[in-house]
Amino acid sequence: MKIGVYAKSVRDHKHExxxxxxxxxxxxxxxxxxxxxxxxxxxxxxxxxxxxxxxxQHLSAQEPLLDLLICVGGDGTMLxxxxxVRDSNxxxxxxxxxxxxxxAGISVEGIxxxxxxxxxxxxxxxxxxxxxxxxxxxxxxxxxALNDFVIHKKETSSMIVVHTYLNGEFMNSYWSDGLIIxxxxxxxxxxxxxxxxxxxxxxxxxxxxxxxxxxxxxxxVVVSDNLVISFEIEGRAxxxxxxxxARSQSISGETHMAVRKADHELKILRLHGDxxxxxxxxxxSWGFDKRN
Numbered sequence: 001m002k003i004g005v006y007a008k009s010v011r012d013h014k015h016e017x018x019x020x021x022x023x024x025x026x027x028x029x030x031x032x033x034x035x036x037x038x039x040x041x042x043x044x045x046x047x048x049x050x051x052x053x054x055x056x057q058h059l060s061a062q063e064p065l066l067d068l069l070i071c072v073g074g075d076g077t078m079l080x081x082x083x084x085v086r087d088s089n090x091x092x093x094x095x096x097x098x099x100x101x102x103x104a105g106i107s108v109e110g111i112x113x114x115x116x117x118x119x120x121x122x123x124x125x126x127x128x129x130x131x132x133x134x135x136x137x138x139x140x141x142x143x144x145a146l147n148d149f150v151i152h153k154k155e156t157s158s159m160i161v162v163h164t165y166l167n168g169e170f171m172n173s174y175w176s177d178g179l180i181i182x183x184x185x186x187x188x189x190x191x192x193x194x195x196x197x198x199x200x201x202x203x204x205x206x207x208x209x210x211x212x213x214x215x216x217x218x219x220x221v222v223v224s225d226n227l228v229i230s231f232e233i234e235g236r237a238x239x240x241x242x243x244x245x246a247r248s249q250s251i252s253g254e255t256h257m258a259v260r261k262a263d264h265e266l267k268i269l270r271l272h273g274d275x276x277x278x279x280x281x282x283x284x285s286w287g288f289d290k291r292n
Contacts (some may be wrong), residue, residue, distance in 0.1 A: 001119070002065065003058060004034040004090075006081055007072040010042060018097040018108040019072045025111050027051055029119070031177040036084075059088035061264075066090050068118065068269065074098020075189075077269055079245040082130065087264040091125050093118070094268075101284060102188050105274045114271060122272045128185045128201060129225060130262035133244060136255055144246035147186030149259045151231060152178035152211065152241045154250065159214055160235035165258060167226045175214035178241075181229055181259050182207040188280075196220040201276055206261075230258035 003026055010019045023043065026033050034054045035043070043051060059065050069085060071077045072095045094104025095111065106114040117123060133143040153160045162174045163246055182191035184199035187207050192198060196209035197220060206229065209220040223229070233240055239250045242257065251257075281287055 001067040002034060004066040004069040004084075005039065005041060005072065006036060006069060006077065006084060006186065008077050008080055010039070012073070015073060015097045018095055018111075020110060022028040022070060022072060022095060022146045023051060023053075024202055025115055029115055031115075053257070057085075058084045059086055059090050061087045061089065064088040064090050068093060071104065072093055072097055073104070074101055075103045076246055078103040079146055082144060082146050082245075082266055085266060086142070086262045089264070089267055091267040091269040093271075102279060103185070103268065105271065105279075117271050122289075124269050124270050124272070126201060126268045128268055129183050129204075129265055131181065131183055131206075131244070131259050132262040133259055134255060135257045139242065139249045139255075140244055140247055143244065144262050145186075146183065147189050147245050148180050148182040148191060148243075150178060150180050150190065150211075150241075151233060151257075152243070153235065154237060154239055154241040156235070156237045158236045160237070160240060163232040163234070164208065165230045165232075166223065168230070170226075172218070174210045174218065176210040176212055176218075178211040179231070180207070180209040180211060182209060183225075188283075190228060191220070194220075197222065198280070206259075225261040228258050228260045230256070232256075 005022060007019050010016045026135050034056050037055050040053045040055050056065055069090055070093045071081050078094050082158045095106050096104035131145040131149050133149055151162055159175050162179045164171045184201050184203045186197060187199040191207050191209040194211050196207045199205055205222050206225050207220055207222055212220055221262050233253050239252055242249055242251050
């Protein structure tokens with residue numbers, strides 16, 4: 001198989017050991033290993049000189065190139081990977097060397113078994129919806145997000161007002177520190193920390209979650225993901241902050257923005273026995289008696 005390996009950084013010992021073990025395992029099992037140029041340079045300087053690696057920049061529907069992409073790190077690395085995978089439909093598997101790991105499903109200790117399961121076909125492919133941002137000025141090279149789109153105050157302690165529309169029809173003016181538009185995948189992230197609900201993957205919904213709203217009766221709202229959600233921003237500051245997952249840009253109040261469901265999905269590879277409900281229970285400590 002042609003298997004890509006991606007990591008944001010391998011300078012941390014845990015990241016480095018997991019990354020090196022993965023490369024060694026893939027090479028030993030006879031797979032063709034592809035990495036970004038920075039990782040190839042790192043291996044040539046610090047790793048095994050006998051390890052043969054191919055390079056790639058990003059994938060596309062016209063040139064998928066890989067059979068699988070494995071991300072080494074935490075959920076942030078998986079979020080970064082969408083700009084590499086794009087619309088290629090190449091499935092992504094997460095090797096968790098980070099902390100929480102809702103998306104990164106395998107451990108360093110389970111690398112060999114995980115690769116064996118992939119070889120045997122003991123997995124399923126799960127589609128995760130993406131947000132697409134449309135704006136009056138270009139803000140991001142890749143204007144898609146797996147988790148969420150956020151508008152946030154920037155240079156002042158004063159609240160901002162985000163006028164929000166669904167398919168052009170006025171919904172509400174949010175007086176708050178900002179507003180989160182979350183996918184089901186992102187519902188366990190920033191939105192959850194601001195009081196938003198958990199939405200199961202595959203649900204055809206977005207969550208609109210205000211950040212520290214001025215009016216306490218304003219609560220998160222679940223809406224259909226076939227809607228276009230657009231915004232107008234007011235405030236005392238001259239600029240505001242907008243983000244797609246971990247990528248941020250400064251904007252002015254004159255910037256027009258809207259989000260919609262993207263035409264393509266991110267394909268996540270789930271090994272047999274790796275279930276979302278198990279992940280919820282384990283990561284959020286549901287059902288555990290902490291009194292002992």
